[in-house]
Amino acid sequence: MVSNEDPKLRPALSGAGTATSPADPTPEEEDQMMRRRRFIQAGIGVSLVLTVGGLSALSVTGGLRPISKMTPDREPPADGDELVLAAEQGTVISPGDIAVDSGMIMAYPRDPASQVVKSGTVDNLILIARFDPANLSANTQPQAADGIVAYSGLCPHLGCTVSIWDAANGWFHCPCHHAEFDPRDDAKVVSGPSPRPLPALPLKLSGGSLLVAGSFLTPVGAG
Numbered sequence: 001m002v003s004n005e006d007p008k009l010r011p012a013l014s015g016a017g018t019a020t021s022p023a024d025p026t027p028e029e030e031d032q033m034m035r036r037r038r039f040i041q042a043g044i045g046v047s048l049v050l051t052v053g054g055l056s057a058l059s060v061t062g063g064l065r066p067i068s069k070m071t072p073d074r075e076p077p078a079d080g081d082e083l084v085l086a087a088e089q090g091t092v093i094s095p096g097d098i099a100v101d102s103g104m105i106m107a108y109p110r111d112p113a114s115q116v117v118k119s120g121t122v123d124n125l126i127l128i129a130r131f132d133p134a135n136l137s138a139n140t141q142p143q144a145a146d147g148i149v150a151y152s153g154l155c156p157h158l159g160c161t162v163s164i165w166d167a168a169n170g171w172f173h174c175p176c177h178h179a180e181f182d183p184r185d186d187a188k189v190v191s192g193p194s195p196r197p198l199p200a201l202p203l204k205l206s207g208g209s210l211l212v213a214g215s216f217l218t219p220v221g222a223g
């Protein structure tokens with residue numbers, strides 16, 4: 001049985017600015033490294049919370065969620081939205097915060113005009129990771145921004161939160177029934193019972209900022 005105690009499933013702590021750092025980093029490089037570490041740690045914190053509380057708080061949402069009124073914080077991601085850390089919703093994610101092969105970050109979209117974080121529904125939970133662009137599949141490259149990819153955080157199997165980073169393979173892992181998804185290749189299912197890939201969310205860079213470039217490309221949630 002796989003658990004997040006398994007070393008191969010622990011989120012990657014290395015690579016957060018350490019892999020290519022020179023022996024004596026400048027103060028600016030040290031600042032960047034510290035910021036990246038904070039991002040990775042924030043992502044891990046959310047992952048562990050969601051793994052433990054997933055079934056009661058955020059999981060199995062497909063088919064069980066009550067009908068509720070649309071409010072600004074429940075609007076789906078839209079073109080031009082910023083991305084903020086799920087664990088620190090005042091912290092906007094910028095490209096420099098995400099090192100290549102550094103693991104998974106959980107995020108929500110934020111409307112830049114109203115500053116509303118769209119965290120009122122788990123449907124808007126987003127998984128972000130960064131890879132060498134050359135390692136992305138041809139299908140994935142058009143929706144990526146300089147190697148950064150984004151997908152829905154809800155498992156298409158039964159709607160659990162995909163909350164674990166499989167560091168050994170660089171895959172997203174669903175703790176409920178162990179579906180795994182390859183974020184380098186359109187989040188295709190590489191193992192487990194999910195009937196389809198995680199929905200992709202297109203990204204873009206604008207003026208050095210990381211922004212959403214459209215809607216989820218396929219329906220979010222179970223089924």
Ligand code: FES
Binds near residue numbers: 155158176178179192
């Ligand atoms: S809900 Fe994700 S594998 Fe079943």
